[in-house]
Amino acid sequence: MAGKVVLHYFNGRGRMESIRWxxxxxxxxxxEVFLTTxxxxxxxxxxxxxxxxxxxxVEIDGMKLVQTKAILNYIAEKYNLHGKDLKxxxxxxxYTEALIDLMEMIMILPFTPDPNSKxxxxxxxxxxxxxxxxxxxLSGPPHLVGGKLTIADVLLLECTLMLEEQFPTILSKFPNIKAFQGRMKSIPAISKFLQPGSKRKPPPDDVYKKTIMEVFQFK
Incomplete structure (x- = not known):
């Protein structure tokens, strides 16, 4: 029997956060095993x-997986969150690659000399x-693809919540996305992840940035 999944990363969001979601x-x-040194x-x-x-x-099913998109695809396939067929x-x-592109723009802000300019x-x-x-x-169906929950839905919720942290009114002209957020938050597993004390990580702070700089010996 395979042991529990183990994540090796920093105690912060970064590229691991979508995997946690x-x-x-x-x-x-x-x-989780947090890198601190x-x-x-x-x-x-x-x-x-x-x-x-x-x-x-990510240690899962006796494997040690790297590369974020590969890890996400494996989890999505394993747990039936990747659609019913090739199309x-x-x-x-x-959808997911676009969302990752957008989230990475936000992820790198703490490491940008003048983040406000971005x-x-x-x-x-x-x-x-x-x-x-x-x-x-989302003008009609409740989910992005195939009428059922997929990785694309999960990452859209993660991404839009990240955007609202930076720009609180950004969804004011996107009512379908706001309604989608409400539906997603009502899913018990996701509702639990959004509660205080879950393994969801807060926005990056100076400690997170300092740890990454020291571990990777960035200057």
Whole structure:
């Protein structure tokens, strides 16, 4: 019998947060090992656990998986969150890759010399390039693809909540997305993940940034 899923990453959001969201939606319990020192990272390297010398690292089903999209796809396939057929999956992949692109713009803000200068660009791209697509898609069906919950829905909720942290009124002209948020938050597993004390991580702070800089020896 496979042991519990174990996530190796920093005690913060970053690229691991979407993985946490998806595991929570799939009702999969997981443990976390937080990277806090350079020595921990070097041990993972010397043990051969990091194929491309990068985290996130997820231990699942006797494997040590790296590369965020590969990990997300594996979890989505394993827990039936990746559509019913090839055409569903390609649509889901297009949506999820777009959402990851948008979230990464927000993720790198703490490591940007002048993050405030990037906010207008992020908000404009969100409102003009990304959100209209999801607003149109959600004009009828309750979910983005195939009439059922998929990874695309989970990441859309994560992404829009991240956007609202930065831009509180950004969804004011996207009523379908707001309604979608309400439906998603009513799902018991997701509602639980949104409660205080869950393994959902807060927005990055100075401690998170300092830890990453020290572990990776960034200057």
């Amino acid at each position: 998806l595991l929570a939606a799939a009702e999969v319990e997981f443990d 350079r020595e921990q990272y070097e041990k993972l390297l010397s043990d051969g656990a990091l194929m491309f010398q990068q985290v996130p690292l 569903d999956r390609v649509m889901i992949n297009m 906010l207008d660009n992020i908000q404009n791209k969100a409102k003009e390039r990304y959100l209209p697509v999801f607003e149109k898609t």
